[in-house]
Amino acid sequence: MSARERVLTERELNRALLARQLLLERAKTPLPRALERIGGIQGQYAPSMYIGLWSRLESFEREQLTRALTRKTAVQGTLMRATIHLVSKGDYWPFAVGIRRLQREWWVRVHKNLDERTVKAAAQRLRPHLAKEPLRQAEIDELLAANAATRNGVGIFLNLVRVPPWGTWEQPRADLYGLARDWVGEPPPVTEAEGIEHLVRRYLAAFGPASRADVASFTGLPAGVLTPALEHIPLRRFVDEHGKDLFDVSRGPLPDPETPAPPRLLPVWDATLLTQARRTQILPERYRSRVFNTKTPHSINTFLIDGQVAGGWRHEDGRILLEPFERLSRGSKETRRALEDEADHMAELFADR
Numbered sequence: 486m487s488a489r490e491r492v493l494t495e496r497e498l499n500r501a502l503l504a505r506q507l508l509l510e511r512a513k514t515p516l517p518r519a520l521e522r523i524g525g526i527q528g529q530y531a532p533s534m535y536i537g538l539w540s541r542l543e544s545f546e547r548e549q550l551t552r553a554l555t556r557k558t559a560v561q562g563t564l565m566r567a568t569i570h571l572v573s574k575g576d577y578w579p580f581a582v583g584i585r586r587l588q589r590e591w592w593v594r595v596h597k598n599l600d601e602r603t604v605k606a607a608a609q610r611l612r613p614h615l616a617k618e619p620l621r622q623a624e625i626d627e628l629l630a631a632n633a634a635t636r637n638g639v640g641i642f643l644n645l646v647r648v649p650p651w652g653t654w655e656q657p658r659a660d661l662y663g664l665a666r667d668w669v670g671e672p673p674p675v676t677e678a679e680g681i682e683h684l685v686r687r688y689l690a691a692f693g694p695a696s697r698a699d700v701a702s703f704t705g706l707p708a709g710v711l712t713p714a715l716e717h718i719p720l721r722r723f724v725d726e727h728g729k730d731l732f733d734v735s736r737g738p739l740p741d742p743e744t745p746a747p748p749r750l751l752p753v754w755d756a757t758l759l760t761q762a763r764r765t766q767i768l769p770e771r772y773r774s775r776v777f778n779t780k781t782p783h784s785i786n787t788f789l790i791d792g793q794v795a796g797g798w799r800h801e802d803g804r805i806l807l808e809p810f811e812r813l814s815r816g817s818k819e820t821r822r823a824l825e826d827e828a829d830h831m832a833e834l835f836a837d838r
Contacts, residue, residue, distance in 0.1 A: 493694060493723045493731065496742040499765040499792045504738045505691050506757055507541035508749050508789070516542070516549055517558045517573035524691030524703075524756070525572040525580075528561055530783065531657035533752035534571045539834050540749050547654050547834065554649040560669055561647040561659075563640050565684075566705035567592070569647070569659065576687065577665065578672040581644050583680025587706055592641045596634050604638040611639055612664070619648040619663035681706065682714045686734060692762060694723050694733035702761035725764055746792035748824035750805070750831050753784045758794065768794045772810055788827075790820060798828065805831045 493501075503509045506523050519542055520526065528534045539545045550571075553559035560577045564570040567588060572580060593601045607629050614620060614628055629636055639645075644665035651661040666672070675683075681704075688703050689695060697715060701708040715732055723731040751757065758768040758776060768776060768787075772794055777784050787794045788807060796809035805828035813821060 491723050493725055493739075494742060495726060495764070495766055497739060498694065498725065499767060500740040500742055500744050500746070501694065501738060502692060502757060502762060502765045502767060503746055503792050504740050504744075505693070508757070508792075509740065509744060509746060511541060511543040513543050516553050517575065520559060520571060520573045521576055521687065522691060524687050525564070525570045525576065527754045527756055528569045528571045528652070529659075530753055531652050531659075532654050533754060534561075535654050535834065536750070536752035536786070536831075537755060539831065540751060551649065551653045551655070554653060557668060560665075561652050562645065562665060565703060567641065574669055576683075577646075577669050579675050579680045579683040580687075581665065581680070582672060582675045583677055583682075583684045584704065584706060585641075585644070586677060587710060589641055591705070592638055596638065599634050599638065604635055604642055607635050608639045608642040612643060615643075615645075615662070615664045616667065619661050619668075622660050622662070625662065678713065681710065682718060685711060685714045686718060689720070689732060689734045690737055692756075693737050694721070694731035694739075695761070695764070696725075696729050696731055699761040699764065700732070703756070703759070729764075731764075746789065748820065748827050749789045750798055750827055751787045751789065751794075753786055755784075755787070758784070758787065767792060775810060788824065790824065798831075800832070800835050803832060803836070805829070805835075 500509070507519065512519055516538065519538065523541065526534045526537045535547055535550055538550060550559065554561070558574050559571055560574055561569055561571050562577060562581070564572065564580050564584065593599070611625065611628060626636060629639065645662045646665050646668045647659050648661040648663045648668065650656050652659050684704055685700055688700055692699070692703065697708050697711060700711055719735060721733045721735060723733060725731055767789070776787060776794065785797045786799060788796055788798050790813065795813060796807060798805050798807050807824065807828055
């Protein structure tokens with residue numbers, strides 16, 4: 486460790502993550518810009534995108550995201566870790582170009598009984614049909630008449646997006662797909678290396694400071710592939726309390742570790758809780774199995790107290806019911822009142838309009 490490499494405590498990393506994820510203070514910013522600041526939102530379950538934005542943006546209303554999807558300023562597609570992500574239109578193609586070749590190679594390795602030529606042929610058969618108009622999932626299945634692995638693989642070998650109104654709060658099922666070229670436009674002249682650099686910058690700005698392994702975990706790319714980007718981008722370097730090297734963008738915020746963190750409600754699969762953010766202990770390890778386990782593979786809704794998960798929540802009969810994992814001894818009556826106020830306001834997001 487050089488003399489210039491500052492040691493960051495777990496609490497400093499926690500506050501850095503909260504600030505960058507707009508969880509210390511809600512932001513007043515256009516929705517696409519917010520998505521860029523937080524590195525996108527994982528969106529297999531469409532309402533979680535709305536909940537995640539509600540917790541991060543001031544005065545957010547459901548119509549804002551539905552409108553952004555319809556106007557194509559926000560896009561849903563299979564991106565990092567081969568999962569559905571909501572990103573800005575500007576981020577879609579750099580992300581896709583950066584990850585797609587390696588993602589396809591990974592797909593072939595994982596599905597050992599799947600012939601790559603078969604998947605490519607299925608993608609080619611499907612392309613002209615999608616070029617005419619978006620297709621429902623049942624129509625795609627009928628056209629391909631293939632096994633599930635092949636049908637799922639087509640989404641890796643073709644750049645597809647979810648087309649609204651499907652994949653929205655009102656119609657959460659992912660049931661209508663179109664070609665990204667038609668929906669988002671032609672990809673810009675971005676190389677794979679440039680796409681990876683763009684993704685690394687976005688990740689560090691949204692989740693850093695972070696290790697090489699953290700970046701690999703979030704992007705789904707091999708750690709070795711990230712080395713050229715980490716060496717080429719001008720980055721700050723830190724170490725954590727265990728001596729692990731951390732990378733960061735030059736102007737990433739590092740708030741005072743004693744900065745107050747207000748209560749926040751998070752949706753299922755919020756990326757702040759995934760294993761790549763373990764360094765921050767936003768999800769204490771003693772609770773990890775309660776949030777991610779075989780009985781709840783989709784994870785659960787959670788709430789934060791002082792920057793850490795302290796329980797779950799659910800919507801029932803027009804109310805948000807809070808379910809602490811333990812007695813809420815941390816903080817004061819004011820903290821509990823602030824959490825309940827947050828829950829009351831969240832209930833308004835669910836109200837019919």
